Amino acid sequence: MSLLNQLHHQLGLMSWPLILCSVLTLALWLERSLALLWVSLRGEQEKRHLRRSGNTYAYxxxxxxxxxxxxxxxxxxxxxxxxxxxxxxxxxxxVWLQQQRRKLHSGLRVLTLVGVISPLLGLLGTVLGLIDMFRSIGESNDPVTPSLLADGLGLAMSTTAAGLLIALPAIAGAQLFGLWADRLLDKLTDELNQCNLHLEGVQLGGRP
Structure with missing residues (x-):
């Protein structure tokens, strides 16, 4: 709880939305990494098994x-x-490949949305922090010192930095996982095409 209280003190009103975005980004990173890695490893293992059988599609x-x-x-x-x-x-x-495409791209739109929203939440937190700082200065009769302004600006700008730190891995993850999923789908499409030709009695290289 002390860590959460410290984050709330540093980020102000936008602390909980930014924390939620960071947790969501981390969860999707882990889930997509494990899911795509599982599909990739199982596919390569199965291809090696089929090739060792002597006939690519006998199994x-x-x-x-x-x-x-x-x-x-x-x-x-x-x-x-x-x-x-x-x-x-x-x-x-x-039709089957379209279903697999939706599964492999699951969660990537959410990552992209988090990457777009997080900087805006950080900017909003900065603006609200500046408004609060200037209101406090206006209500105070004490002299305004550079250190007071520096502390207030530092706290206000921390939300923008937090939003950017969340947005970068979210957007990068959406792009990288999308490329990874597309590559897996390309390989899967190629294997299905070869299997379909095999069922027609056609072998690559012109062999019947």
């Missing part, structure tokens, strides 16, 4: 009641509909 045609990686789940979906025509499987894969 997808085996019965698998609970696939864990996105690659295996996507290929199993296509295999389950292998009797459909190629266009139908492509439409099915496209």
């Amino acid at each position: 997808t045609q085996a019965e698998c009641s609970d696939p864990k990686s996105l690659i295996l789940r996507g290929c199993n979906l296509l295999v389950q509909h292998q009797n459909c025509d190629k266009g139908t499987r492509e439409d099915l894969a496209s």
Whole structure:
């Protein structure tokens, strides 16, 4: 509680909104890092397993009641509909990929919103701090000294600094996690395309 009281004393009225933004940013950073890392590692592990089997998609045609990686789940979906025509499987894969895109990009809009709001909250806190400081000076009969102004300005500007410190990792995280998710989706799309061609009897390199 002493830390929270100190932050409230330093940041004034905007302390709780800024603390909420910082906690939300940290939580989303941890959640997205773990989620995307899990998807990436499981995908690479599954690809190595499939390649060791001798036939890239032989394992997808085996019965698998609970696939864990996105690659295996996507290929199993296509295999389950292998009797459909190629266009139908492509439409099915496209819908499934859109669902995975929403999951992989989950929370990134919130991070972006926090990155936009945090500096504004900090600026608002600075303005309110300056208003309070000048009101106190106007009500006081004591002489205004440079040290008094420096202390008041320092406390007021601390909210702007806090807002920027929250906004930087929030915006950076939204961009970096978005690039990471897009890269995973590109790899997943490529694997599904190859699987679809395999079901049509077409192999890369022109081999039937």
